[in-house]
Amino acid sequence: MAYWSDAGGDHATVWALIQLLQWSGGSCPASAVGYIYQQEGGSTHRWVLQQHGGVQHFVSAHSEVFVLEPKKPGDKCPTIWLRYAWEQLAGDGVNAATCNFQGGICAQGAACKFSHQLSQDESPLRMEKLRLQVEYYLSDENLATDSFFQALIRGSSGGWVPVSTFQGCPRIQQLKATSEELVASLRWSTQLQLREWPVGAEEVRRKNPLPELLAPKPPEPLNEDTLEERPLVLLRDCCDGWQAVVEDLERRSFCFLKRRPISEALLREEFQELLAFADWQTLRSKAGAVTRSTAWYVSPGCCCRYTYGEASVQAREKPEWLHHVEARILGDLCGLSRDQWPNSVNMNLYEDESQNVGWHSDDEGLFRGCQTDCRIISASWGASRRFEIALKDRSHISGKPSIFHDTLQGIDLHSGDLCSMEGAFQRHYSHQIAKGAASGPASSPAASLEKSCPYSTARINLTWRYIVSHKPYCPQSRVDQRQAPCTA
Ligand SMILES: O=C(O)CCC(=O)C(=O)O
Numbered sequence: 428m429a430y431w432s433d434a435g436g437d438h439a440t441v442w443a444l445i446q447l448l449q450w451s452g453g454s455c456p457a458s459a460v461g462y463i464y465q466q467e468g469g470s471t472h473r474w475v476l477q478q479h480g481g482v483q484h485f486v487s488a489h490s491e492v493f494v495l496e497p498k499k500p501g502d503k504c505p506t507i508w509l510r511y512a513w514e515q516l517a518g519d520g521v522n523a524a525t526c527n528f529q530g531g532i533c534a535q536g537a538a539c540k541f542s543h544q545l546s547q548d549e550s551p552l553r554m555e556k557l558r559l560q561v562e563y564y565l566s567d568e569n570l571a572t573d574s575f576f577q578a579l580i581r582g583s584s585g586g587w588v589p590v591s592t593f594q595g596c597p598r599i600q601q602l603k604a605t606s607e608e609l610v611a612s613l614r615w616s617t618q619l620q621l622r623e624w625p626v627g628a629e630e631v632r633r634k635n636p637l638p639e640l641l642a643p644k645p646p647e648p649l650n651e652d653t654l655e656e657r658p659l660v661l662l663r664d665c666c667d668g669w670q671a672v673v674e675d676l677e678r679r680s681f682c683f684l685k686r687r688p689i690s691e692a693l694l695r696e697e698f699q700e701l702l703a704f705a706d707w708q709t710l711r712s713k714a715g716a717v718t719r720s721t722a723w724y725v726s727p728g729c730c731c732r733y734t735y736g737e738a739s740v741q742a743r744e745k746p747e748w749l750h751h752v753e754a755r756i757l758g759d760l761c762g763l764s765r766d767q768w769p770n771s772v773n774m775n776l777y778e779d780e781s782q783n784v785g786w787h788s789d790d791e792g793l794f795r796g797c798q799t800d801c802r803i804i805s806a807s808w809g810a811s812r813r814f815e816i817a818l819k820d821r822s823h824i825s826g827k828p829s830i831f832h833d834t835l836q837g838i839d840l841h842s843g844d845l846c847s848m849e850g851a852f853q854r855h856y857s858h859q860i861a862k863g864a865a866s867g868p869a870s871s872p873a874a875s876l877e878k879s880c881p882y883s884t885a886r887i888n889l890t891w892r893y894i895v896s897h898k899p900y901c902p903q904s905r906v907d908q909r910q911a912p913c914t915a
């Protein structure tokens with residue numbers, strides 16, 4: 428049967444209390460935060476409370492289990508966890524006013540013996556990321572086409588999936604989640620049911636019936652010319668040192684990588700120069716959070732603005748100070764003569780790993796990247812970040828542009844690395860800079876730099892592209908309709 432014991436505030440404590448609060452409609456006292464509940468077989472808290480005559484009866488009969496003492500120094504204040512739980516419930520449409528624990532803010536003040544610090548790994552944001560990712564794997568949307576999880580669920584008794592399975596999934600691997608963290612995050616799921624017994628073999632399942640697996644879609648006709656039919660000058664034809672990340676002849680799509688060919692000292696100097704001199708504009712999400720900063724430079728005579736979603740950035744003429752960076756990268760490392768240099772460069776500044784650019788292709792009309800062969804050259808300075816690419820899934824069930832998750836591959840871009848996207852890559856593939864750090868060890872000795880130097884945490888990216896279709900208001904629209912030099 429059930430047993431109860433006191434143990435400082437952990438996830439299980441909060442989860443049990445939330446169950447209590449939801450069930451009691453708010454009559455449970457705010458101080459009822461110091462117990463942990465476990466039961467062999469993993470029945471619900473609600474059932475046990477019912478057996479004990481309801482919350483009020485249980486609280487008065489077992490007052491000894493409601494203690495507000497940390498078990499060891501550093502145990503986190505249960506009310507901190509409660510605050511996030513409260514936000515979670517409020518977000519899910521539960522009337523937060525019925526949760527009678529003062530919004531989870533610790534009312535003890537300095538008298539509270541618990542710790543109020545949360546490490547980054549325990550942050551509610553990370554928990555939410557993990558939960559949302561697992562919920563996605565088991566969602567109607569994913570299971571309509573994901574034969575792996577369909578087979579696993581159909582083959583298991585009761586539809587249970589071991590939590591450890593998700594550790595094999597690319598996004599979870601990228602987040603470096605432990606099984607314990609996954610379990611902790613899933614306690615907050617309203618879509619999934621978690622079975623926590625036996626410990627170490629926890630399982631999760633959908634609350635709703637499994638959707639049908641849709642027949643695989645017939646492959647779209649590719650309609651791409653072969654390189655023999657229509658030659659394409661690739662950067663690897665211009666100079667050595669490029670390794671293929673994508674060499675998809677069928678789709679005429681290419682992505683190449685050139686690892687850092689220059690000294691750390693020079694990279695750091697260039698980073699500082701770009702940081703100080705570029706005309707950075709902050710981009711924000713709809714919720715107001717800074718996603719990254721950007722700067723946009725074009726060749727003389729052009730005034731095409733660059734548009735990101737709802738933000739539009741004014742063009743600046745490529746400045747003098749940029750010339751030596753362009754000469755090193757476009758000239759020395761890409762083997763391009765001056766007249767072959769791209770006529771625009773977009774700069775991105777990611778101040779830390781929470782800033783990113785989500786899945787997209789560089790399909791702006793300016794570059795005609797989805798209509799013609801398009802060469803894009805990108806270079807990195809500072810912190811390493813994960814560059815991910817995947818085939819586009821245009822007819823995704825969600826109706827929104829999406830990717831084929833099983834084609835996702837990623838490379839770590841370190842300081843000094845060059846990356847290219849060429850041919851019809853923008854038509855067939857999407858790319859992103861994922862949130863979070865790169866997965867492998869950084870090749871740059873960032874650790875040896877001063878702590879305060881943003882070079883160790885921030886990343887600057889320059890992306891060179893050819894504007895081939897100027898905006899109607901730009902004077903160049905009347906004079907310059909040349910093809911990008913990659914089209915032979
Ligand atoms: O930061 C990067 O490496 C990629 C940036 C990018 O994809 C873009 O600006 O379109």
Ligand SMILES: [Fe+2]
Nearest residue numbers: 787788789858
């Ligand atoms: Fe891009």
